[in-house]
Every structure is written in structure tokens, then in C-alpha cells.
Amino acid sequence: MKAEFSVINLTAWYTQKKPVLQELTFHLQKHEVVGMIGLNGAGKTTLLNCLCGLHDGFQAESVKWNGQEIRFRDPAFMFLRYAVFDGDSPFGYFTFREYLAYVFRTYKKQIPDIETLIRGFSFEQYENVLIKELSTGNKKKVYLITAFALHPDLLFLDEPVNGLDFQSTEFLYSQMKEYKQYGTLFFSSHVLESVSLTADRILLLKNGSIEELCDKTWKENGDIREVLGHV
Numbered sequence: 001m002k003a004e005f006s007v008i009n010l011t012a013w014y015t016q017k018k019p020v021l022q023e024l025t026f027h028l029q030k031h032e033v034v035g036m037i038g039l040n041g042a043g044k045t046t047l048l049n050c051l052c053g054l055h056d057g058f059q060a061e062s063v064k065w066n067g068q069e070i071r072f073r074d075p076a077f078m079f080l081r082y083a084v085f086d087g088d089s090p091f092g093y094f095t096f097r098e099y100l101a102y103v104f105r106t107y108k109k110q111i112p113d114i115e116t117l118i119r120g121f122s123f124e125q126y127e128n129v130l131i132k133e134l135s136t137g138n139k140k141k142v143y144l145i146t147a148f149a150l151h152p153d154l155l156f157l158d159e160p161v162n163g164l165d166f167q168s169t170e171f172l173y174s175q176m177k178e179y180k181q182y183g184t185l186f187f188s189s190h191v192l193e194s195v196s197l198t199a200d201r202i203l204l205l206k207n208g209s210i211e212e213l214c215d216k217t218w219k220e221n222g223d224i225r226e227v228l229g230h231v
């Protein structure tokens, strides 16, 4: 199968003598959900920052979307993707509804019916409250609901479960699992359950590079702890 998004030999650094990511290569297929796990400091956020054009200290042999060479900051590529970063709450001076309208205008899309998302995330009371006045979990929901309403071809989520209550977490898992209907979801998580319950493939970020968990027993029993014991 032809990879939709491929990154070949990406090296990223904060200080050039000590790269955080080293000649890392991975491919994301069209319509799949891919989870990325790794220890604290492994470089998950740095990788997502690179993919979103937020980190300048990197070089890559090749980055391709649909077979075409691209740069992370290419405007056409920017509007194919949307990302939710952990702890990042942009546009605090907008309400959720204002932010949603802004994003959809920017991406040149029509806002769909989002009642299922609003109910699923128990967000009914917060649609018209300033984002900066929301609790941590409700702030997170602003961007998650926007992401799942927008359905970009490439959706990046950094630690999506952080800050959510158990009900919203269950709903989030259902949305993540179903995302392959709309596009490709690539997310990082420390919550092993969130990866084993939703992902088609799991990538492990370790020592600056990525390897795939080839032992798929986690798919049958939903538990990747045993597989992780061998890597």
C-alpha cells in the first residue's frame, strides 16, 4: 500500500551536538489510526512539533504527502492537518463557538452538526464561555471537538487523554477509533489503554528512532504491557 505521509531520516535537535530524534523514518497510511508511545523525554512532542512546522531545529531526507515532496509549513499541507497539543489553549479570548467558526472559516469548510460531539464530551454548558475561563479538561475539549468536527486528512493529537474525566475519555476513544473513516490519526500517549483500544498500529519512540510493535498480540487481548516487556 502506498504511504499517504512519509518521513524519511528526520533528525531533530535543540542543541545540534545532541539530537533528540536521529534519522527517524515512519509512514502513515491513508485512513489509519496510529499510536505513538515512548518514555518521558523520548521526543514525542518534539516529533509532533516538527510535523506541525513548530520546530526549526531539524533536517529530513524526505517528507512526502501523497507521493509529493512537501515542507511542513507549506500552506496546502497546513490546511490538511490539525493538531491538539497537551496544555496548549490558544484563542483564550474566544468562546468555543467563536473559535469553531474561526477555524472552519480558515479551513474553508462548513460547520457540520456537532450535537453528538457536544453531548459525548458533556460540553453543553460551555459552548459560549470564554476559553480562558474553562477548566483544564474543558479547555482540552474545545480543541478535541473542533478536531473531530473538522475531520482533517491528518489529525495529530499529543496526549489526548490528559485532563479528561472517565466519561469523556470513553467517548474520546470511540472518536479516535472511528477516525479512520475520515482520515489518518497519529497520536502520542502515556496511557497504554488509549493506544491498545484505538490504534491499528503502535509505534515506539526509543533512542531517537521509531520502531513498530510487530507483535500484534495486543490487538487480541487489548494489553500491550506484555509486548512492551520484550522491546
Ligand SMILES: Nc1ncnc2c1ncn2[C@@H]1O[C@H](COP(=O)(O)OP(=O)(O)OP(=O)(O)O)[C@@H](O)[C@H]1O
Binding pocket: 014, 020, 038, 039, 040, 041, 042, 043, 044, 045, 046, 047
Ligand atoms: N525547549 C527545549 N529546549 C531544550 N531541550 C528541550 C526542549 N524541549 C524538549 N527538550 C528536550 O528534548 C527531549 C525530548 O522532549 P519531548 O518533550 O519531545 O519528549 P516527550 O517524549 O514528549 O516527553 P514526555 O513524555 O515527558 O512529554 C528531552 O530530553 C527534553 O528535555
